[in-house]
Amino acid sequence: MNPLFKLFLLVPILFLLAGCWDHKEIERKSYVIGIGLDKGKEQGTLEITYLIGNPEVGSQQSGGSSMEEPSELITINVTDYISARNIANSVIAREISYDLLRVILVSEELASDKDFLRFIYGTVKDREIKRSTQLVVTKEKVGDYLKKNKPKMETRPHKYYEYMIDRGIETGMIPDSELHIFFRVTEEDAKVFLSAYTSSETTEEEKQGPTQDEFYAGQLEVKGETNRTEFFGSAVFLEGRMIGKLNGEENRLVMLLNEFSEISDIITTFQDPFHEQYQLSARIIAHKEKTVKMELNKKHPKIRVTLPLKVEILSDPSMTNYVEKKKETAQLEDYIESSMEKKIADLVERTQKEFKAEPFGWSLYARKEFKTLKEYMTFDWMKTYPEIDIGVKVDVELGEFGRQPKIPGFKGVRD
């Protein structure tokens, strides 16, 4: 045999020497679905809670189903969550893996801390943490939140968080708060970052008012046998630190005005302008592009926004049949426009006075107004924003009035 050929036979051994690094069988890992971050007992430490999914529960149709719990919680006190993985192994039998990490939960207390930024930037260092992980703020300590949060139906935690957050983003009750957006907004330094806000604690002053979306998480009264965890409203982060909150309604308005939100299913209520005791349910559809006009180079900078909306009135408790009455419809349109404009004006004022920064992403439009980056920098968007004269005009177009637009009059039935 050719000696060169013999040498060639040794090549496969080279593969064996070089191969198999990073090799890990799938069942030898513990999949962390959520990481909870709380302030540690000492300065500069963290209390980390791991929510670990149990792959054996709910994954098999037949046979082998065990009586084990669907998830497991452990809380440890460490300096950061990269070293935490090994320390956790003193309790957890398998290697901790972040492959399935869905949420990073941060307590309001830690999020408001000036050192929060130092901790959260650790997620960029870890290879396994995806930037699509959601950053969620909890009202209470995350350890307590996770202990209390026991979903009845979606017992497997990864499904619960996935569905809960996705649906919340669709209805606009919570914002899309991927880690990636957090870092982008923080580094861009032109707007505030909104993060989903959640709580499993119920406050004493639970409400169930006529307008049902102006609450924070934990305030909505829900009865029945269910998991009392609510995802409602958003936490406002400025420069990587939590400075305030928006309630569900405010969050929806921000999402409507924001260019990049995925809000698609908004059903809300308006007071019936002709009968004060009734509320009208309405679906709001943002069907057209909004226009943002800016005049920033003048002494008093101005922003004018037009928000075209299609509104479908879905209920008619007064049994007036608005669809037939032209005058009333026109009035209804005006009423919805003015009431929404007022709410938006209040929200804008709040952002200007309280947060001193905007959540709407208008800085993108502002950049176009300047010829050079330098000019934009000297303009100083963040500093100028609170003084800008902002006007938002809502342009409502009424759509359909439910599946059956016409119903018999109340008096016609009760004669």
Next chain:
Amino acid sequence: MFKRLKNIAGRRKDKARLSKKDTLASQKREKNKSVQSSVTDNLNLFKQIYKIPENMDVKIREFTLGKSGRKAAILFISSIIDSKRLEESIIKPLLQCQDDDAKISEIIFNPILTPVTEIKKVIVHLNLGNAAIFLDGDHTAYMVDCAKFESRAIEQPQNEAVIKGPKEAFTEKVVVNLSLIRKRIKNEKLIVEATVVSERSKNEVLILYIRNLADEKMVANIKSRLENLSVDAVQNLSLLEQYIEERRYSLFPSVLYTERPDRAVSFLEDGNIVLLMDNSPDCMVLPATFWSYFHSPEDHYLRFAFGNFSRIIRIVALFITLFTSAIYVAVTTYHAEMIPADLLLAIAGTRERVPFPAFFEILIMEIAFELIREAGLRVPNPMGPTIGIVGALILGQAAVEANIISPIVIIVVALSGLSSFAISDVSLNFAIRIVRFGFIFSASLFGIYGMTALFITGLFYMVSIKSFGVPYLAPMSPHYVSSGDTIFRKVVTSEVFRPGYLKPADLKKKGDGSTK
């Protein structure tokens, strides 16, 4: 001790047993003689050559010619001649002949009558099933054609079945095969050349090509390869392939087999060369590219959209066969983050009770599948279905229930096994199935990275090899003028050119838009 061993092995005895008379050289000496004028002498010579009467089916019929009393004899091999024809058209007229001066060509009804003077040629004719007539006082033997070799009738193709299209297949009889081809090409330029490729058994290969189409150099190349063979016997084309191919260790085949005359004809008409041989129920097409293994004749019989649809299915099946098992191994051991959460947890959940690593698990099932396949092929016909049921049921269900294999592995292996059946060509099928194991190994060593490396190495190899001077992936890489019949095919009217890599004498085979 060695001596004793030699004695036991009986080498010396063997040498002694083979008398000097019977060697190939002595046979040649006898054959070089010419036909004698005495019938008795001739018969004695042939009795010696054919070892009559030990050789039971070689027969001699002696008689006198008509009334003249001239001695005559007919020699033939009874198992390969048509005895009825022999009786009707040869023996009867010879016996009833009244005219003493008549030449033999005037007596016999048979259309083919060859006078031969050399013993060597007489033997060739006899072995081909002709009868030899010897006459007293004549230095020639008259060879009359009345051969009848037993063989199958024309049947439907077994391995290349189609729904739409002709349903004739080649048989083991080369004359029949040739007639099937001539039936489709009514052209005087279709040349059939015969070459004898073996020394003892005298196996004959027919080389078919169309004279003003096929590249002369290529024809000469193949002819010289066939003529240069020094082998005692080549039974059929499958064996001949292994003698004339260029890379005998290569995984990829370099000549194409087909049992369909219509397919052979379409290759001939494109300028390829076709080899036919007795005892081969198929023909060999040279040169062959990768695409010809991937194609099926039905692709062109079906309409444009349907043909391409079945091509898509087949290429997908090819990649599924190659990659699914390997991807499973790679993803579960290296790239868990690639799997959707639910699937990841499901795999992890079921794997918790499985004792083997994923790689080993896949390997067990793949080997089991290959076992079922091989056993199913070799098993006697009535037991075939049973093997299938036993294989699927016992191996699949029971292995899962015994926690030896996780259920997802069954799906993965079954999918890749099933897909492998979509590759109809036997040679390519084997190549793909073997390469698949290479992918599984590389996936277990390096994950997706290893698979990519192996795939690229494989592509390098495929681009580098040639089949009788034609690049394996032509006309895609390197590019040649052709009808673009590679992964997909064009509309029939746009397939205007013959493949350029064959260097055909006439490149264009249709008018533009197939009109005058």
